[in-house]
Amino acid sequence: MTAPLLEVRNLRVHFPAGGGWVHRPRGVVRAVDGVSLSLEEGEILALVGESGCGKTTLGRAILGLVAPTSGAILFEGSEVTDLAPAERRGYHRHVQMIFQDPFDSLNPRKTVLQTLAQPLRNHGLVPAREQRAAAAELLDHVGLSPGRAFLDRYPHQFSGGQRQRICIARALAVRPRIIVADEAVSALDISIRAQILKLLRKLQEEFQLSYLFITHDLGVVRSLCDRVAVMYLGRMVEEGATDSIFTLPRHPYTSALLAASPMVDPEAARRRTHIPLAGDVPSAMRPPPGCRFHPRCPIAATICREAEPPLLAFEGGRRSACHFAAEAPSWTLAAVAKREDVA
Amino acid sequence: MSAPAPGTPAAGWVEEPPRPSLWRIFALNRMSVLGLAVLGCLLVLAVFGDAIVPFDPEKIRAGPRMASPGAVHLMGTDDLGRDVFSRVLAGLRISLIVGLSAAAVSTGIGIVVGSFAGYFGRLIDDLLMRLTEVFLVIPRFFLAIMLVAFFGAHIVNIILAIALLSWPEIARIVRAEFLSLRTRQFVDAARIAGCGVLVLMFVEILPNALAPVVVAGTLQVGQAMLLEAGLSYLGLGDPSQVSLGIMLQQAQQIMRSAWWTTAFPGLVIFLAVLSLNLVGDGLNDVLSPRSRGR
Numbered sequence: 001m002t003a004p005l006l007e008v009r010n011l012r013v014h015f016p017a018g019g020g021w022v023h024r025p026r027g028v029v030r031a032v033d034g035v036s037l038s039l040e041e042g043e044i045l046a047l048v049g050e051s052g053c054g055k056t057t058l059g060r061a062i063l064g065l066v067a068p069t070s071g072a073i074l075f076e077g078s079e080v081t082d083l084a085p086a087e088r089r090g091y092h093r094h095v096q097m098i099f100q101d102p103f104d105s106l107n108p109r110k111t112v113l114q115t116l117a118q119p120l121r122n123h124g125l126v127p128a129r130e131q132r133a134a135a136a137e138l139l140d141h142v143g144l145s146p147g148r149a150f151l152d153r154y155p156h157q158f159s160g161g162q163r164q165r166i167c168i169a170r171a172l173a174v175r176p177r178i179i180v181a182d183e184a185v186s187a188l189d190i191s192i193r194a195q196i197l198k199l200l201r202k203l204q205e206e207f208q209l210s211y212l213f214i215t216h217d218l219g220v221v222r223s224l225c226d227r228v229a230v231m232y233l234g235r236m237v238e239e240g241a242t243d244s245i246f247t248l249p250r251h252p253y254t255s256a257l258l259a260a261s262p263m264v265d266p267e268a269a270r271r272r273t274h275i276p277l278a279g280d281v282p283s284a285m286r287p288p289p290g291c292r293f294h295p296r297c298p299i300a301a302t303i304c305r306e307a308e309p310p311l312l313a314f315e316g317g318r319r320s321a322c323h324f325a326a327e328a329p330s331w332t333l334a335a336v337a338k339r340e341d342v343a
Numbered sequence: 344m345s346a347p348a349p350g351t352p353a354a355g356w357v358e359e360p361p362r363p364s365l366w367r368i369f370a371l372n373r374m375s376v377l378g379l380a381v382l383g384c385l386l387v388l389a390v391f392g393d394a395i396v397p398f399d400p401e402k403i404r405a406g407p408r409m410a411s412p413g414a415v416h417l418m419g420t421d422d423l424g425r426d427v428f429s430r431v432l433a434g435l436r437i438s439l440i441v442g443l444s445a446a447a448v449s450t451g452i453g454i455v456v457g458s459f460a461g462y463f464g465r466l467i468d469d470l471l472m473r474l475t476e477v478f479l480v481i482p483r484f485f486l487a488i489m490l491v492a493f494f495g496a497h498i499v500n501i502i503l504a505i506a507l508l509s510w511p512e513i514a515r516i517v518r519a520e521f522l523s524l525r526t527r528q529f530v531d532a533a534r535i536a537g538c539g540v541l542v543l544m545f546v547e548i549l550p551n552a553l554a555p556v557v558v559a560g561t562l563q564v565g566q567a568m569l570l571e572a573g574l575s576y577l578g579l580g581d582p583s584q585v586s587l588g589i590m591l592q593q594a595q596q597i598m599r600s601a602w603w604t605t606a607f608p609g610l611v612i613f614l615a616v617l618s619l620n621l622v623g624d625g626l627n628d629v630l631s632p633r634s635r636g637r
Contacts, residue, residue: 065531089537097535105528109550122537170536 003077004038005210006062006095006178011035011071013054013061017285027285031057033234034071036311039178044204044211046225046242048218048257052281054234055214056100059180062212063097064088075178093123096171100183102163106155112139112166113151119173138169141206143199161192168199172207180212185220197224218261222246230254233292234284236311240318250320250328253277253293291323299324368629375625381618385611389439392432400425400433400585409601419603421594431607434587438568438612441502441586442619445567448506450560453513454549460514461521462544472518475511483508487570491579498581501574505567516559520552554630558623565619572612587612 013032032054039045047055060066062073064083073081080091099105106115116135120126126134132151139147142165155163164184171179181200185193201224203209213225221228221242228245230238230253238251249255256277279296282288288295294304303323311321370376388395397415398405404424405416412419418427460471490504524530525548533547568587574580575588582589587608594604 060531063531063535065534085539092535092537097532099528099532101528105532107529107533107547107551118533118538119536167532170532173536 003074005041005043005076006039006212007072007074007077008035008037008058008062009072009074011058011061011073012069013057013066014069029284030234030287031284032061032068033284033287035231035234035236037229037236037239039210039212041177042204042208042210043227044213044225046221046228047212047214047231048216048221048228049231050216050257050281052284053231054284055231056182058231059097059182059212059214062180063095064091065097089122092176093174094176095178095180096174096176097180097182098164098167098171098184101187102160102167103155103187105167106163108155111152111154115166116151116170116173119170123174125174134173135169138173139166141172141203142166142169143195144169159192160188161196164188164192164196165199168196168203172203175207176209178210178212180214182214183216184213186215186217193220200224218257230257233281233287235292236319236321237293238318238320238322239311240314240320241316244316244318248328250314250318250325251293251322252297252299252324256298291321293322365629369625372625372628374621375628378618378621378625381614382622385435385615385618386439388432389436392429392436396426396429396432398426398429400429402426405429409597409604411601412603418607419601421601421604422597427590427603427607430585430590431587431611433585434590434608435611435615437498437584437586438571438588438615439564441498441505441571442564442568442615444502445505445509445571446560446563448502449509449563449567450513450556452506452510454517454556456510457514457517458521458544458549461518462525462540462548464522468518471514475514478508478511481508484570484573487574488577488579491574496579496581498584501571501579501581505570508570509563509567512563513556513559516555517552520555521548524548524551555627558627558630561619561623561626565616565623568612568616568619 011032012030012034015029015031017027017029035054035058037045037047047058049055057066061068064080068081071081072079075091075094080087083091113132113135116138117131120131120134121128132148135151136147139145139150144150144162144165150158150166155166158166164187168184184200185196188196197220200211204211211225213220215221225242228238228240228242229236230245230251232253238245238249238254240250245254246258249258260277277296282292282295289308290306291297291300291304291309294300297304301323307323309321309323309325311319312325313319314325369379402425405426406420406424408420408424409422410416410420410424412427416426416428418431420426421430456471456475460468460475487504487508490507491501494500494504521544530543530547533543538547571580571586572588572591575586576592578592580586580589580592590608591605594601594608598605
């Protein structure tokens with residue numbers, strides 16, 4: 001079996017909280033706490049979870065923007081976890097990122113041309129006098145045409161959607177194999193969002209890209225992604241093909257996320273079973289013992305408070321970290337029954 | 344990480360209103376415009392002083408001793424019969440040179456120290472900021488006196504001494520800007536576009552951090568001129584140069600009998616520093632985040 005295009009093995013990213021040179025840190029934030037995943041050639045993998053679950057940190061760690069505490073990241077089977085600056089530059093030819101906030105990810109003091117020429121120049125891809133033409137061509141690819149008309153403008157002259165297109169063009173400049181898209185459409189208006197998603201899908205075919213799509217929007221996941229990985233409090237709780245997870249979630253957290261996502265059809269919305277989630281995500285500094293989800297889980301039992309569930313394999317390459325994953329379809333009933341007991 | 348809930352009206356189509364021109368904002372503050380006009384006149388006088396002045400500023404007995412201001416000697420003469428108007432223009436030039444060079448050197452040091460402290464953080468930040476604080480807590484004027492007394496009252500030494508005392512302010516401003524700018528996504532974006540650390544610091548971040556530095560740097564020109572005048576007044580000025588401070592010092596003895604020997608140099612220092620401060624205020628209006636926009 002060939003190695004996956006990108007593989008993350010048991011990755012941990014911990015940050016000291018507070019403290020400094022003089023004071024000792026007050027604790028450790030376990031933003032990513034033992035996550036493994038893999039991305040195959042040509043695949044669109046969604047990384048889903050609530051705010052603060054570590055999905056952005058995981059994305060940044062894959063790009064080498066934060067240093068992992070332990071674990072490994074492999075690109076085409078070779079380790080890229082702790083690269084020297086020169087090697088990291090080579091790695092960034094293949095793995096790029098689109099950031100969340102199009103108003104923050106373009107340097108306000110640089111023209112579009114200066115922004116797009118940077119990767120071309122740094123990687124020596126295009127001779128200096130052809131950079132203008134190459135940058136214009138990139139803009140054409142992302143639907144800002146004619147590209148040459150936009151080259152000498154500054155970011156503040158563009159709308160959010162246009163800015164995100166420029167960011168996509170910048171990521172494409174090095175002709176990467178993987179693009180990590182961190183909430184790439186969540187800051188955009190709904191109507192613009194659909195256009196950008198369409199563009200991303202078009203580019204995937206055009207340039208044979210693989211995406212790691214970090215999002216909290218399950219609508220986006222369903223329409224774009226082949227596979228889903230669900231994170232909760234720094235851990236992977238469920239993973240599998242999109243269709244199969246949307247049909248039968250094997251972790252109560254996934255069910256809750258699905259239940260919480262807005263649906264267009266009111267009939268369908270009424271028919272589905274709700275698993276309400278109480279409270280907020282606990283602090284990543286002191287994760288709960290046992291299963292991290294148990295304080296908010298509607299079906300938590302004694303075992304959940306004591307033992308951390310392993311990530312178990314199921315049919316079709318699915319994995320789930322719940323003690324009751326095998327009994328999946330019956331949860332909703334159990335949850336309802338439990339609620340009625342309380343009432 | 345935190346993202347707006349789906350459906351929240353987000354920043355999709357924010358059409359920015361056409362931005363008012365920078366001059367328009369600056370002109371809103373009438374005092375700054377006045378300051379700019381005065382500063383402009385002073386600069387012209389200082390640069391073209393040689394062509395304007397009626398007498399050699401150093402020439403003894405260019406006229407009668409301690410003549411009061413009149414048609415021939417606009418600002419009178421001093422106790423050696425030197426023309427005060429010619430000396431004021433020459434002194435203004437030296438004072439401005441000292442002020443501008445000291446502020447430039449100080450801003451340069453401040454930018455380098457502040458950039459490294461703010462970009463790298465942690466140990467480097469701690470070390471550089473403790474060093475900065477050491478310079479901040481030493482009484483400036485006394486250290487200047489010591490430095491000049493020790494290394495000699497040459498104009499270059501005076502400039503360096505003043506710069507050495509002024510950079511901490513700039514360093515702290517630059518550091519604060521870097522601390523907030525280094526976490527911006529465009530910095531990460533440049534990093535994965537293959538930029539090295541120095542490019543990130545000085546091409547990506549620094550241009551966005553310059554606005555408050557320009558303001559502080561402008562104010563420092565005035566402060567440096569005052570510091571130079573103070574040093575000169577205490578007899579630590581460069582004796583080979585005519586600066587406004589040196590004129591004040593030399594006229595100490597005859598202040599009562601010939602007021603014009605101190606009044607005019609003093610007035611010019613006052614005008615120069617005041618106009619620099621007013622211009623600094625105006626620049627602050629232009630460059631402050633309120634009007635800067637993203």
